[in-house]
Amino acid sequence: MSGHVRHLYLHLPFCAHRCGYCDFVTIVGGSEHGAYVDGLLAELQLERASLHVELDTIFLGGGTPTFTEPRALERLLRALPAAREVTVEANPETVTPELASLLVDYGVNRVSLGAQSFQSHVLRTLERVAGPDDVRRAVYALRVANVDNLSLDLIYGVPGQSPSDLEADLREALVLEPEHLSCYELEAKPGTRFTHAHGSELLRQADAMEGYFEQVVRQLTAAGYRWYETANFCLTGERAHGRDLRAQHNLGYWSGRDYLGLGIGAVSTIDGERRRNTPRLAVYLRSLADGRRPPRDLEALTAEVRKRERVMLGLRLDEPLVLEGMEDAVDLEAARRLERSGLTRLGGTAATLALTRRGRFLGGGVTAQLLV
């Protein structure tokens, strides 16, 4: 019997180095890549029943999935079901022609490359292993291997990054003609090593950050990219050659569809329940070796909460949110007030709700006002 979930996420936690700003579940180095892939495959078997026979998307995230020992990675890729979009996250320094071929040979058709910046001093501050040339080399290797859906991650708001540094980052990224770009403001979580080291500098540039976000959107939309989600851009129209280049996997999250996540710290949302696997590697491996599911936190999502999430996520997108069924989650009076302030747009006879361009820059505050 098959289930209905069409989106599958696999977490590959291993990294060469833990960057100071990172707050993902990661493991530096690690000698258990093979055992971990065994665990993932065992967990996949246990959860298989919830997956639809035809998957829309698979996403291998990390960590640095491409840091995983190649044989283990190969074994994993070989065992995965097929899907229309299969994305792997990669760090530039790990991308060799061999790895690129391996990925493509096993059905990977989209690569998300963690470029972050093209400025040496910015990369150093971020403690990235790769230099600017590694990014270009990686892109070249992937293109040679026929990867025709490539996404670059960029980070802005890095201590010491000037507006002209950012301008150069965006320009150099555009030269590589990626199909997709994700641009994130650096989130310095309190208590991280990074915040400790750069906190005062971050505070100092807090005002400039506002300008950075505007600069990103301005520069990328001017280059013909579609600002389809708060932090995501893709080629569109002729340059997309008729393809929808939005990240289909992530679009699943933003549209409120169910997804299955496997691996340590991975999150699933299925049938109104959200589960988070244990982040502890040993516990995870032991459970699966014993044929049991790993320990996980459970959160029941009431209909009300699911609606709130739909509003919160849906308003990050450039397509209007359909309000049918959402009436008790959205404060229409607030929506009208915000419309008068030029922040929202109610479509039809209040059948849909979208944020204006300015509203999207203020999406957090606007959404907080819109929610009942």
Added chain:
Amino acid sequence: MQQDRIRNFSIIAHIDHGKSTLADRILELTHTVSGREMREQVLDSMELERERGITIKAQAVRVAWKGYELNLIDTPGHVDFTYEVSRSLQACEGALLVVDAAQGIQAQTLANAYLAIENNLEIVAVVNKIDLPQADPDRVAAELADLIGEDPERVLRISAKTGEGVAEVLDAVVERVPAPAGDPAAPPRALVFDSSYDQYRGVVAFVRTVDGSFTPRERLTSMATGTRFEAEELGFFAPTMRAADGLGAGEVGYIITGLKDVARLRVGETLTSGATPASEPLPGYKDVKPMVFAGLFPTDSDEYPELRDALEKLKLNDASLAYEPETSQALGFGFRCGFLGLLHMEIVRERLEREFDLDLLVTAPTVAYRVLRPTGELIEVHNPAEMPREVERIEEPYINSDVIVPKDYVGSVMELCNERRGRFDQMEYLSEDRVLLKYELPLAEIVLDFYDQLKSRTRGYASFDYDFAGFREGELTRVDILIAGEPVDALSLIIHRDGAYARGRALVERLREEIPRQMFDVPVQAAIGSRVIARETIKAKRKDVLAKCYGGDITRKRKLLERQKAGKKRMKQVGAVEVPQEAFLAVLNLDGERR
């Protein structure tokens, strides 16, 4: 006790000139308290009084000295309680005027001395603290003698601290203060010079019997308000309550009334017998009216019922405290309270916070305004937000003030008084280097930060006292504060035209700093009617969105958003603008004002 063996007196002194210490020594010397019972400042029973070193409520203690019955009536030492002081003095035939041998006469000394003279009291001048190294008893004795028209040789020189000269003080009371002069055979009359509330026994009246006598279980009537009750118990303090068979003419003591509300037996009332009432009350009863007003709001709006209960309880013991519910769009539910003065306000606030554990927001104090409307109607306004926009005339309370300063600071004080719309009346040298300045000032100019300014501009050397002088017409105007075009009631103020611009500007600038940026530009304006006198703009935020949101983040991001939403609920909504309570606090809070 035979009337000619009774002496009733009080001690009047500037704060810290040693009144309480002298009272303590008298109690010791007359064996009214044993050494074991003795503790500092026996008469000041409230914790707050001891800490502040001031006396809030008058009390009376009976002591025995060489065959005489001496009643020492304690008086509150502060300007806010002038009326209470005057009633206490009316209960006496004499007063000890105590002055610090180092500091000399202070403004309060003057005010109290005048009060004593007005009440025809025999004044026994005392220079205290002669043991201090910087004491100058001769100079101070000369100042004192000059003030009351006395022979400097008759001014007593003592140290209440060491006890030196205290016996001579008591001798002087016996010799110089006249015995009470009432008629023991006349229908009974007693002056209520203070009262307090006991949770079990009701209102306890402190009385001075003038004519006739009172006995327990007697039916009594108050002559001004007509309150009737039975005297459940009579007695005196020595220094704790001692029940007695009666209070005869000239005696001082207490009457337990069983009444449940001090407001029913106001200070200054005359008590008489229900069976054989006197025909005329004793002179001088006044219904004291609050002059200073402020809004009291619980910081946590859930504490409103607690604040209401606490005010009710305080009012039981403080007839001069007035309050009524007030609703502010910015601050929610609270009370507009009326006080005798600033000190009274501070005391009430501290008692509410300390004894009732409340967290309060006190709005900037204002005074009572008398407003003539175009309709001819005369109203009193205690809240700037209630000031009508159409007015014929506004009158504000004025005071006659005395400031005593070393001569080097005369210039600074005159400057301050001029800035505060003061009208110079008189300048007089009390001694070679100390000057008395008399100014008429609007009370509204005093309630904000006059004391602090006076203190800092004279390095603490000035002393200040005042007397209510009446209402005068003023060039007053209402200034409204508008946030995004919406007037904010709690921030309206009434101010003299000349100060309106500067104050409006200061408020608007402060608000611009305190109100967080919103999703649109927010103008903050100060306006007189429709004329804007100051304007600032809070620039709109350009970014407020979380960068990343993927499958693993959704719960956390949702909770962040819910917190953001909950934070908004705690904000006060002024039109479309969310204003944090802290912003109002910063502008309104008295402490904030002073800082």
